[in-house]
Amino acid sequence: MLAANLISTVGTGITSYLIVWLLIDQLKQSVLYGLLTMATMILVFFASPYLGSLVDRYSRKAIFLYMEITGIVVLGVFSVLCNVSAVLDITLVVMLIFYHTAYDSIKYPALAALTQEMFKKEDYSKVNSSLEVQGQAALMISSGLAAMMIGKMDAAVILVMNISTFIAASILIYQLPYQRNAEAEEHSNTMKNESYWKNFRSSLQYLCYRKVLFVLLLTSFIPSIVIIVANYLDPVFIYDYLNEGPSVIGIANIVYAIGAMGAGFVAYQISKKWSDMQGVILFMAVFALATIAIFLVPNAVTFIVASLFWGHSNAAIRVFRKSYMFHHVDNAYMGRVNSLFNAVKLLGQVALIGILTITVVPAGQTVYGYFVLFIIVIAALLTTTYLFNRTYNKDKEKRVSL
Structure with missing residues (x-):
């Protein structure tokens, strides 16, 4: 799990730098970038009840895996269609921004729940410390790679390289020895019979x-x-x-x-x-x-x-x-x-x-x-x-x- 998270974090980190560079430097859409930043913040705020319920309803491993697979598809479409026209490029970047926001908003709650579920209580401090070191290392690696590649390599090539990180992460996640416990499975089935809003209200009551x-x-x-x-x-x-x-x-x-x-x-x-x-x-x-x-x-x-x-x-x-x-x-x-x-x-x-x-x-x-x-x-x-x-x-x- 640690290796999968490291690889995917490096890939998404490079993608985030690429998004900003494409929108502001290449497409000259700094105003649009500001508006999109505000829009995604508002979207995440109002979508939080749904996203949190989604993580608790289904297998956390499956959610983690599907997010990586979706990333492969989104980046693949972008790498094939980019540079066709300016309007299409702007549309693709906007889609990429919303995907990236959704990815972060779902992945990290799912990762936290998965970590809690997979490890013993006495290992929590050790695992969380390892994840923190790994997260900071991934940030530094992605920053360094982004500085070396963005502006010097074609965006499509960078995206293909990022796709490879999603593929590698997907393989590692698929191989995780994960089995939902009976209590979590029972609670999940109960949640599926209720609305997402009711799921969220129950967490407020909790x-x-x-x-x-x-x-x-x-x-x-x-x-x-x-x-x-x-x-x-x-x-x-x-x-x-x-x-x-x-x-x-x-x-x-x-x-x-x-x-x-x-x-x-x-x-x-x-x-x-x-x-x-x-x-x-x-x-x-x-x-x-x-x-x-x-x-x-x-x-x-x-x-x-x-x-x-x-x-x-x-x-x-x-x-x-x-x-x-x-x-x-x-x-x-x-x-x-x-x-x-x-x-x-x-x-x-x-x-x-x-x-x-x-x-x-x-x-x-x-x-x-x-x-x-x-x-x-x-x-x-x-x-x-x-x-x-x-x-x-x-x-x-x-x-x-x-």
């Missing part, structure tokens, strides 16, 4: 009965929301506020990736001594310190160093959060719970970017944007710490009474 779990997971997603918002804020801060060049952002992206890659190893070692939520709290504190440092000492060096700790802490939090979810969310609900939080995360990103766009950015004070992000992270950290301590103390009292 979380409503577990309010502490819901809030802990919600607050642990805050750093990942902040990272996406910072991707919007960073260029404005570097170019307009610090008056620095693109090299600063380039170096920051490299050290971010290095920090993120090392997080998988560090998180696994810490998980041997600390609980998942203690790990989340630790790295949320590191994330908060890195964020406020940019506000207190706004210069290029601080920004680059903060990027290293951002990458490391955000990736580590993701590892611990996944392991915590695997231990506390029933596998029958994993797809819907993941999709729900993805929708909430998307809503948070849009809201924060909107607030910063009409406040600190027009005023030329983007540095205050990092202070706003720091306040949000601190609020999430304090909430997480309070709820964890309360839950921990209750469990401790129960053990003492026994």
Whole structure:
């Protein structure tokens, strides 16, 4: 499974870079790209109930496999028909963007549910750490390959190479020794007799009965929301506020990736001594310190160093959060719970970017944007710490009474 995910992630990574290059550089459709980005975000938000239910209704292995096979077909059609006409090329790229969005929105909830289903509880931290290291490695590999190929090779040739990664991933996924357990199969059959909306409502009821779990997971997603918002804020801060060049952002992206890659190893070692939520709290504190440092000492060096700790802490939090979810969310609900939080995360990103766009950015004070992000992270950290301590103390009292 790890090999299949690595190969397919490299392929989709190259494809994502190719899409942007084709639409903006070759077809000169930068406005269309912006509109499509907004459209896909809205689509994913409203489609989340359906996508999450889809993952919980059917075999996760089958979903993973069908997504790869669909990718082979979509990229195959594109490679054959591209360069026929400008209108057709634009149409094909639009289709590719929607496929790529659907692929990511379905694959990652399915992968999480499949991982939880296939591995033992004692292996969750190790597997999630391995997946994190692998994901960051795939990102670096795809970025490097994209830089070497895009603009220097024909788009059709690059697509054919990407198709080969989907084929290889499909073969590996097909060979996975996967068998759905009886409980999951029974729950799946029950879901198929209900509407997708009813399936989704049952996941909301599931979380409503577990309010502490819901809030802990919600607050642990805050750093990942902040990272996406910072991707919007960073260029404005570097170019307009610090008056620095693109090299600063380039170096920051490299050290971010290095920090993120090392997080998988560090998180696994810490998980041997600390609980998942203690790990989340630790790295949320590191994330908060890195964020406020940019506000207190706004210069290029601080920004680059903060990027290293951002990458490391955000990736580590993701590892611990996944392991915590695997231990506390029933596998029958994993797809819907993941999709729900993805929708909430998307809503948070849009809201924060909107607030910063009409406040600190027009005023030329983007540095205050990092202070706003720091306040949000601190609020999430304090909430997480309070709820964890309360839950921990209750469990401790129960053990003492026994």
